[in-house]
Amino acid sequence: MASQAAVIEIIYRALRSLNEELEEDKRVALAPDTRLFGPDASLDSLSLVSVIVDVETAVADELGRSVSLTDDTAMTQEVSPFSNVTTLADYIVKQLAQG
Amino acid sequence: MAKYAGRNVIVTGSSRGVGDLLTRHFLDEGATVIGVARGPAGCEHERYRHHQADIADPAEVQKLFALLRTTVKTIDIVVNNAAVLTSQYAMIMPAGAAQAMVNLNLLAPFLVAREAAKLMRKSKSGRIINISSMAVSLEPEGDSVYAACKAGLTTLSNVLAKEFASFNVTCNTLGITAIETDMLKQLPRDKIDAVVARLPIPRYATADDILNVIDFFASERSGYVTAQTIYLGGVH
Numbered sequence: 380m381a382s383q384a385a386v387i388e389i390i391y392r393a394l395r396s397l398n399e400e401l402e403e404d405k406r407v408a409l410a411p412d413t414r415l416f417g418p419d420a421s422l423d424s425l426s427l428v429s430v431i432v433d434v435e436t437a438v439a440d441e442l443g444r445s446v447s448l449t450d451d452t453a454m455t456q457e458v459s460p461f462s463n464v465t466t467l468a469d470y471i472v473k474q475l476a477q478g
Numbered sequence: 479m480a481k482y483a484g485r486n487v488i489v490t491g492s493s494r495g496v497g498d499l500l501t502r503h504f505l506d507e508g509a510t511v512i513g514v515a516r517g518p519a520g521c522e523h524e525r526y527r528h529h530q531a532d533i534a535d536p537a538e539v540q541k542l543f544a545l546l547r548t549t550v551k552t553i554d555i556v557v558n559n560a561a562v563l564t565s566q567y568a569m570i571m572p573a574g575a576a577q578a579m580v581n582l583n584l585l586a587p588f589l590v591a592r593e594a595a596k597l598m599r600k601s602k603s604g605r606i607i608n609i610s611s612m613a614v615s616l617e618p619e620g621d622s623v624y625a626a627c628k629a630g631l632t633t634l635s636n637v638l639a640k641e642f643a644s645f646n647v648t649c650n651t652l653g654i655t656a657i658e659t660d661m662l663k664q665l666p667r668d669k670i671d672a673v674v675a676r677l678p679i680p681r682y683a684t685a686d687d688i689l690n691v692i693d694f695f696a697s698e699r700s701g702y703v704t705a706q707t708i709y710l711g712g713v714h
Contacts, residue, residue: 436547440544440547440548
């Protein structure tokens, strides 16, 4: 089973990749409570798409499993998986554990 | 130097007709071609990689691209060519045949473009070319679903062009007229001859007519050309 630490590292890598394309003052903090979606989010919608694509691809390539972060299951969670880095990691680990 | 040396090109529906023509053209011009078809390969070449897949199935498309991410790693050009045509009056068109056309003629190009764009985004360049048809303009009886799918393909292409522009991926559409292919053989020859006779340029398309526009859209110089549809033969 994938550890939360491994998944967080995948998310951080996606954020690092995004930061390479952003101006210095717009870069996103690599922290567990970094908000990914919502009014206080650090990312605009296109940046979030970019992170989702990178995370889905890395999970598939490195963990050998595909997860969809934008299907109905993800969108109907009581707490949005995209609230912050930790909630996203928790959601992915849960999805991977469910098989 | 060969026009596409060092480039990786995906051609869907590569084993027959226009797909086979495009595959051989890209190979002749130095590309590595990843051909995708439900059936076996139509050609053998040291730079041809054939994948048997049903690209209307999202899982098969994802599996294909997972493999490409670890093998060829980059995709420079995609030609969404695979298509199916069932020509039948609407009142007797089987729902299954209509669904199959929507799946392969509209959903599949979306799935392939979507996955290809994820790869192209990394290299910050790419060309996506969708093959459409004169049926969009001529709206022939019997081709309601086929023509609607091809019309939808232009809209799909134009929206994707906007979404992918930030990473220099262009998305264009080529509307071809009648050319000698297996698909054309399914239709009554006299009817096709009559349609062709009414085109502004009243003749069948040649291979070079098609390749000329493909080369234009695929060219590195065409980075400022996106969300465009070019019809052959004066159709519009």
